[in-house]
Amino acid sequence: MRMFLSAVLYTALAFGANAALAGTVELEALREGSMKKLVFAAEPAPVPDTIFLDEAGTEHRLSDWQGKYLLVNFWATWCAPCRKELPALDALNRDFGGDTFAVLTIATGRNPVPAIRRLFSEVGVQGLPILLDPKQELSRGMGVFGLPVTVVLDRDGREIARLSGDAEWNGESARAIVAALLSGG
Template sequence: MTGLTRRDILGGAAALALMPSAAVASSPDFRSLGLARPAFEIDPKLDLTDLDGTRHRIGDYRGKVLAVSFWATWCPPCRREMPALARLARELGRDDFAVLAVNVGDREDRIRAFLDEIDDDGLTVLMDTGKTMPGIWYLRGLPVTYILNGSAEVILAAVGDRVWDAPEMVTALKELNRR
């Protein structure tokens, strides 16, 4: 799915449908954090470069809980949550967790200019300049964040911005790694 515009991304039918799942609805209460199991199967594919030119694939993160957050510089909720994602990445550490911020459609200079305005220390920012990820990950709006378990299976999703570094969120995500 290439050539998507901002209007295409935002104008899909309904935003990503979410429903609770018994498997993830146990303690902690992920629904109270705005996280739920996607209502459909996602085969998480990712083959993108970061701002330094390093290629990242889902398989690179096996064994880790992975947050993959899709965003754009023109998206106010995305802009609000990016510093919290960076703080989350620092709080969780790199041993058992990873946070990837996948920019959808912006030029590298716009991404860098935005990142110069915020605290992005510790955040891995990937570029989807070809806008291929919305079709693969069923994006119908931004921001959307998926949480994958250590086996690279999508287990939770969030549509819209979240306070990712809130103590309850950090505790809940750490709990995923203990399962």
């Protein structure tokens, strides 16, 4: 299976596969294991540009990251599957984050900053920003009704994929999907 996945990845990279140019067939072929829950949109869809906060209370919007692919993860400190996937999201951001990609983990609902800091320390998260959606305005606006939910946005800030539940975000399949997205844009 590993050889097959590698062959698909390199074929996708060779042809510059991405959702905008080649459709989602190539990306869907990269889904294995928990990444099979990743559902690609038929067409990129706009998302609300609702305000959310960082730990200092500074306002942000998803459009602040326009020009990058975003993996936006909605989570909460009380959510066991959310806690489980945070280190993988951190590793994915460490390895791919930069000028063209970022992982944003947004704690939705009541999540005190000290509790988030403590959790990040406990599970070894070092590179993810602390972002908050305390009134759940962004999460509701994006149709998040359970946790965790991860939404993939294209460089224009449009939703191109969504995954409900936890996933192996640092696994070979997730990494192949992110690499294919980045190679095509």
